[in-house]
Amino acid sequence: MLKIKSVSKSFEGIKAVNSLNMILEKKGIYGLIGPNGSGKTTLFNLISGFLPIDSGEIFYRGIPIHEKKPYQIYNMGLARTFQLTRIFPKMTVIENMMVPPKNQKGEKIFNLFLNKRKVIDQEINIRNKAMDLLNFVGLFPLRNELGKNLSYGQQKLLELARILMGEPEMILLDEPTAGVNPTMIRNLMEMIEKLSDIGKSFLIVEHNIDVVIELCRWVYVLDHGEKIAEGRPNEIKSNEKVIEAYLGV
Amino acid sequence: MDFILHILIMISIYSIFAMSLNLELGYTGLYNFGHIAFFGIGAYSSAILSKAGFGFFPPLIIGMGLSIIASFIIGIPALRLRGDYFGIATLGFGEIMRLFFLNEAWLTRGPMGIPGILPPSFFGIIINTLPRFLILNLIFMILIWLFLYILIKSPFGRVLKAIREDEAAALSLGKNVYLFRLKSLMIGSAIAAIAGSLWAHYISYISPNEFTLTETIIVLLMVVLGGEGTLSGPIIGALTIIGFQEILRFFNLPPSLSRYIYPLREMVFGLTLVLLMIYKPQGIVGRRKDA
Numbered sequence: 001m002l003k004i005k006s007v008s009k010s011f012e013g014i015k016a017v018n019s020l021n022m023i024l025e026k027k028g029i030y031g032l033i034g035p036n037g038s039g040k041t042t043l044f045n046l047i048s049g050f051l052p053i054d055s056g057e058i059f060y061r062g063i064p065i066h067e068k069k070p071y072q073i074y075n076m077g078l079a080r081t082f083q084l085t086r087i088f089p090k091m092t093v094i095e096n097m098m099v100p101p102k103n104q105k106g107e108k109i110f111n112l113f114l115n116k117r118k119v120i121d122q123e124i125n126i127r128n129k130a131m132d133l134l135n136f137v138g139l140f141p142l143r144n145e146l147g148k149n150l151s152y153g154q155q156k157l158l159e160l161a162r163i164l165m166g167e168p169e170m171i172l173l174d175e176p177t178a179g180v181n182p183t184m185i186r187n188l189m190e191m192i193e194k195l196s197d198i199g200k201s202f203l204i205v206e207h208n209i210d211v212v213i214e215l216c217r218w219v220y221v222l223d224h225g226e227k228i229a230e231g232r233p234n235e236i237k238s239n240e241k242v243i244e245a246y247l248g249v
Numbered sequence: 250m251d252f253i254l255h256i257l258i259m260i261s262i263y264s265i266f267a268m269s270l271n272l273e274l275g276y277t278g279l280y281n282f283g284h285i286a287f288f289g290i291g292a293y294s295s296a297i298l299s300k301a302g303f304g305f306f307p308p309l310i311i312g313m314g315l316s317i318i319a320s321f322i323i324g325i326p327a328l329r330l331r332g333d334y335f336g337i338a339t340l341g342f343g344e345i346m347r348l349f350f351l352n353e354a355w356l357t358r359g360p361m362g363i364p365g366i367l368p369p370s371f372f373g374i375i376i377n378t379l380p381r382f383l384i385l386n387l388i389f390m391i392l393i394w395l396f397l398y399i400l401i402k403s404p405f406g407r408v409l410k411a412i413r414e415d416e417a418a419a420l421s422l423g424k425n426v427y428l429f430r431l432k433s434l435m436i437g438s439a440i441a442a443i444a445g446s447l448w449a450h451y452i453s454y455i456s457p458n459e460f461t462l463t464e465t466i467i468v469l470l471m472v473v474l475g476g477e478g479t480l481s482g483p484i485i486g487a488l489t490i491i492g493f494q495e496i497l498r499f500f501n502l503p504p505s506l507s508r509y510i511y512p513l514r515e516m517v518f519g520l521t522l523v524l525l526m527i528y529k530p531q532g533i534v535g536r537r538k539d540a
Contacts, residue, residue: 069420071420071422079421082418086418088411088418091410095407098404098407099408099411099424104404106405107405109405109432109436112399123404163422
């Protein structure tokens, strides 16, 4: 699905990502771990088009995406979240949900005045879909609340539900459980598993090692912008290089 | 009575002008400090073309068209800049247009300005009395309000608000932020041109001095004071500021004092803007949940 081919990125001479290769062939949940500053978030920014790559290639379902803009990449079915949630604070939960769907007729000014029926029909569909997804993540009762009035954990759930509105095939999650209470983490993990069951793939940056071990079928480990190991979660746990990188010995 | 009508007419024109800036500032998060330029393009188009015998509507539409083209040309490079830098670029554009009005005397009569702009006339109606001007302006104001209402409540408006709230998030959710901003700028500029056109016809004399940064600041204050990102805010803002300006006339101040009043007024505006930004950024109306 996602193929990263000798991708490099430097910031003022410091190599944040260094000729990295990763191939996520099958559907499933993949983990991406590494100490702070190992280049995980940079890699997300490169894949999602927020940063240009210095060299290399990135393919999503066989199509090169490293020269595409972030909005084009999302519309191709590859979505991402941010480390710190980025919901729209002064819009209601339901409004937040209704932004992403692509090809909205009402986004064209012409249609607003001359194709009203179609715009309204589509709005009803989008709203219903948003309600369903809010139900799925348990935010339905808060649908008319402003985004900023949600707790941090709820904002994380909203962010997840919101990217699902665009029906992505693959989702990059940047620390989904950071700052979230244990009960909510449990909920979140169950949701990710359910979504995986219906065919969504995930690449998850996560510091909570228990979450990684339980969720992921395959884990990549980065250190100083280089991939130092990959494998099944349990193998990774006992890998010497990984322990070294984390403990700094 | 005439005085009150005059105030109401000014309020209606400035309401339209403020609504156009509100689309850009309040709903899209664009700090356009050169907004007066588009008002000026509308005013000059109407002044020049209506004097050349093209009536009311054709010059109005041409003014809107020119305004859209100008905003497209300035928007393409300027919208690549972020926040404050966009503000500075548009500030520059506003000054360029003022200098254009001042120096291209073959077209604009330069510093002498254009006097004797005819009252609007169409379908055999001549708008040459104050009540008629007021009715015409109110019709425009209501139509533009409705247009903006539909726009803001639509998926299009939703994307604009999303961009205002968090540009990166909107981008990550598949929205072409650049294109939406450009559209917002073009629509806002077209509406500003309508306000300019109505104003030129009403005042009947325009000169480059009327299209300075001060005017942008005043309309900015209207938007912020009334409540940016609300549909009725700009109207409340225009009402308050124009009302404040005109009330000053009621005080029978000695000439020795009144020459201090004008600069003082601008200081009051500046101070109000700063205080509002700090203490009450939501304005008078405030941003309701559904706005």
